[in-house]
Amino acid sequence: MNYxxxxxxxxxxxxxxxxxxxxxxxxxxxxxxxxxxxxxxGVVLRESPLRPLRWAVIAFVELIRNTPFLVQIYFVFFALPxxxxxxxxxxxxxxxxxxxxxxxxxxxxxxxxxSIHKGQVEAGYALGLHKRDVFxxxxxxxxxxxxxxxxxxxxxxxxxxxxxxxxxxxxELTSVAKLIENESFRSFEVYGTITVLYFLISWLMMRAFGLxxxxxxxxxxx
Numbered sequence: 001m002n003y004x005x006x007x008x009x010x011x012x013x014x015x016x017x018x019x020x021x022x023x024x025x026x027x028x029x030x031x032x033x034x035x036x037x038x039x040x041x042g043v044v045l046r047e048s049p050l051r052p053l054r055w056a057v058i059a060f061v062e063l064i065r066n067t068p069f070l071v072q073i074y075f076v077f078f079a080l081p082x083x084x085x086x087x088x089x090x091x092x093x094x095x096x097x098x099x100x101x102x103x104x105x106x107x108x109x110x111x112x113x114x115s116i117h118k119g120q121v122e123a124g125y126a127l128g129l130h131k132r133d134v135f136x137x138x139x140x141x142x143x144x145x146x147x148x149x150x151x152x153x154x155x156x157x158x159x160x161x162x163x164x165x166x167x168x169x170x171x172e173l174t175s176v177a178k179l180i181e182n183e184s185f186r187s188f189e190v191y192g193t194i195t196v197l198y199f200l201i202s203w204l205m206m207r208a209f210g211l212x213x214x215x216x217x218x219x220x221x222x
Contacts, residue, residue, distance in 0.1 A: 036105060
């Protein structure tokens, strides 16, 4: 069987694909922001002396980490209307991505927090620092510095996971590609192109994360 490549439909749909890339970045960045907040708050609650709070965080992490993201996004999509919350597919996908990324962020950040020696915390208290300042400057920032590579790697994975949001018709790169493929039947050309686009998105995000690391998490050099 002879197959002739034809990238004409891809070229014609390139503006839509680029808009899809923007949609993917919107989902990814918004999901990362929610995930980071959930990660930090989850670590605080995970270390709480109140046992029900610790159990709630543990249950959340185990539930998310042991179920497929496709099931999670469907659950959020169909569960929210049952409690009177009706959202468009894109906000729903952002919430699902935030919850998914947050569960992994909790464990990553918690590992960093546990790597901080107790002596450093005690030294902070000895200097008269407030408990909030001790957590912020002595615990959280060094912990984030330690886990930053793992955390950013997880966020890149979250970016690629946005492709599953096409299952609920959220506007992103894969959903746009499906529309072009359905109209042109050029599956190889369309999905080959978005493979390259996803690679470029991931590469650019890693570059951006590298800049943030050098700006905020690098150790001072004399």
